Amino acid sequence: MTKKQIWIIHIVFWLIFIVRSSTYFNYDNLQFELAFWGDAAEKKVFRYYPLLFTFLSSVVFYLNYLYVIPKFIGSKKLWRIVLGIIFIYSVFIGLRYFIEEYLLFVFFGFTNYNPMLPTSFYIVDNLYFASLSIVPSITIWVVVQFVQSQKEKTEALKLKTEAEINFLKSQVNPHFIFNTMNNIYYLVYQKSDLALPAIEKLSHLMRYITYESQEKWVSLEAEWDYITNYVELECMRINGKHFIVLEKTIEQPLLQLPPLLLLPFVENAFKHGEITDENYPLQIRIVQQEGKLIFETSNKINQYQKDKQQGIGVENIKRRLALQYPQRHTLTITQTETTYFCNLTIEL
Incomplete structure (x- = not known):
């Protein structure tokens, strides 16, 4: 008062x-x-x-x-x-x-x-x-x-929530850097011509992490651009053909959402997925219309090189969603023996 x-x-x-x-x-x-x-x-x-x-x-x-x-x-x-x-x-x-x-x-x-x-x-x-x-x-x-x-x-609860969100965001950055550096290491080890472009691409992504991700909100278009750049960087380490489908339907590109909110689902798809099978392409789909955001990923599970260590990405995002969109989101994850499907719906 x-x-x-x-x-x-x-x-x-x-x-x-x-x-x-x-x-x-x-x-x-x-x-x-x-x-x-x-x-x-x-x-x-x-x-x-x-x-x-x-x-x-x-x-x-x-x-x-x-x-x-x-x-x-x-x-x-x-x-x-x-x-x-x-x-x-x-x-x-x-x-x-x-x-x-x-x-x-x-x-x-x-x-x-x-x-x-x-x-x-x-x-x-x-x-x-x-x-x-x-x-x-x-x-x-x-x-x-x-x-x-x-x-x-x-106010105390707000400060506590902001502190927890910042902590969760800080976990995303090292997680992303760790995976990406492993990818670039692989390219350098293979003496690939893609190593230098990969490092350059990483520098652009790091600018986003260093500056824009420190804000409470970023535009939906900026977040999507970050995801597409990340996908391009991941594709550089893959030998042979890869099959990825990106779909975007955004009515309001300047609509705001928390930074780095969608990336862990994409990271998870690359980390545990198989994207060289033409019959099971990695699908990343984003739809924003009428105040609602739908983000979906679908991929074939890699049965041979699956990382047994559970990452922090998805659990991290579940907590962030609970803090930033309470009662305003639904997250559905469906997994079979061969496929992994994620659907996130947010009332913006």
Whole structure:
């Protein structure tokens, strides 16, 4: 809750309070009248009562709001809460007695209460009038503290989520670099003419990782370009023909999504897939339309060179999706003896 909102709450309360303490209901005329005017003005006490009562209530209100509640009631200890309530009610009753029963009599020759009334009546009656400022001050303080506490919890959760997302993103980069360097090592070892172009291609991809991937969001087109560059780099290490189908249908290329969100599925397809079989090409498909993004990969499983070590990529992305698109995504992974299929749908 902002300071402006807190100020508005206080101002509204005091406007209501002043109106309430400055008017009374005239049963003869059956209407509300100001205590400063009309028949009520003939009773001298009513000329000063609203101002004095409002002043007294404001003193008690903010004494309670700024000191008593934080020190006593805010401690959540029963004995301190009881002590704080007794203290603030005693302050109100004592101050009101001093002002209305002593000062008014000294300066104007009258009092608010009949001197013949017993002290017990005065105390009981003022428990009600004290509550007009004390109870609202407690209520407003509790509401403000609750809202601020919820805001702090939300901000803390947001910071925690961002930290976890950044950590997950940092895992993607070494994972990608490790795989790619292995590929380039293979090309160099084979003395392939593709080694230098592969290094150049890697440098372009590293620029994306170093700069754009550090942003919270990137354009859908930029992410797709990164994926196609990655596919080209992977293809450089493959001897012979390879069969890859890339399909793209994007209505809004500038639509934003988190960087490096789709790459692990492609990495997984190359790492565990067989892309030299014409009958089972690696298929990478992206469709974005009407606020929905669909990303699919399908590949034949490599039965001979399958990496037994489980990568962090897909599990990493599952966690990121849960954090960044809660209740707004579905991820379906279907695996048979020969094929691996992944479908990711996101409500953007």
